[in-house]
Amino acid sequence: MTDHSTPSPRERLFVALQHLLPQHGLSTLMHRLARVRWRPLKALLIRAFARLYRIDMSLAEEPELSAYPHFNAFFTRALRPDARPLDPAPHAVLCPVDGTISQIGRIAAGRLIQAKGHDYGADALLGLANGAAHPFDGGVFATIYLSPSDYHRIHMPLAGALAEMTYAPGRLFSVNNSTAKLVPGLFARNERVICRFATEAGDMAMVLVGAIFVGGIETVWAGAITPPHSGRALQHWEYRNDADPIRLARGAEMGRFNLGSTVILLFPPGRVAWDTNLAPGQQVRLGERIGIRQSSI
Incomplete structure (x- = not known):
């Protein structure tokens, strides 16, 4: 993940584009899209994301992709109580x-x-x-x-x-x-x-x-x-x-x-x-x- 080498031309272009993009407008658009409840679209978004990022739904409290009312509910899904045990050491x-x-x-x-x-x-x-x-x-x-x-x-x-x-x-x-x-x-x-x-x-x-x-x-x-x-x-x-x-x-x-x-x-x-x-x-x-x-x- 972390690479301290000199930035590549591709990285410089990626950052330069961010200076030009309407950052807040795109984020607001994404906020709305992530809450669309129309079943064909929300199902497409959830399934494509789960496949692309190889999401392990066995860890989720709700493992069925179709159960989520929109993409954001899936993205912020709760995990099973036993999926991330807390270190028991008191300090x-x-x-x-x-x-x-x-x-x-x-x-x-x-x-x-x-x-x-x-x-x-x-x-x-x-x-x-x-x-x-x-x-x-x-x-x-x-x-x-x-x-x-x-x-x-x-x-x-x-x-x-x-x-x-x-x-x-x-x-x-x-x-x-x-x-x-x-x-x-x-x-x-x-x-x-x-x-x-x-x-x-x-x-x-x-x-x-x-x-x-x-x-x-x-x-x-x-x-x-x-x-x-x-x-x-x-x-x-x-x-x-x-x-x-x-x-x-x-x-x-x-x-x-x-x-x-x-x-x-x-x-x-x-x-x-x-x-x-x-x-x-x-x-x-x-x-x-x-x-x-x-x-x-």
Whole structure:
């Protein structure tokens, strides 16, 4: 998956075309198409996708393709409860999705690695003003890419209470490796939903990054955040002082992509140590251990 070589002419053309495409318009069109209920069309879309990406429907809670009312219901299908067992170790940090490690490491001088020769600011990713204080400098991050064939619900790495949520409007570039090599600050430029939780490992940020053809991002507490994809202003919601706080268990579903994208996890320094065997290009699965919680708050 991850290739740090010099971008090829084909990759450069792929990225150049994205600058010209009506990214938001295409994503809105895909959102509508994915919800068409006319049986001949929805059946064609579902069967073609399942065949092209060799989807193993034996893992799905509903294995019959014909049972899904539209393509998006199939794409965001639930898995069987036993399909992704959670690591039982009490201090394990769980992988939140099925996907591939794009980058993983330390947040040094407030910067995250995007690809070879590219990094970007945690403040920009989090929707903060340039240079604004945040608890993640010196901590760790993991960027996990979801391919079209992956399970597209997002789950909690640790139990947590929702502290805040921010919607950051932006572009909708592809988030694959080719684009990551050629679009500076990609993940801080794309539309995204930033969720911060209070956990036993301190402040945890989960950033759900949109991409071209991603018809929507949802959370279990707020429902659909996008679409629409319009507007230039940040939207922010505070939950810290709620009388009835939103608490999600370790491994519980917290959101989903209506078509695929990327999740970025951030933890403060000294709280989480990633497993040493993790590296860019490695496939990971929901519920398996990707790190260890080092301390409690």
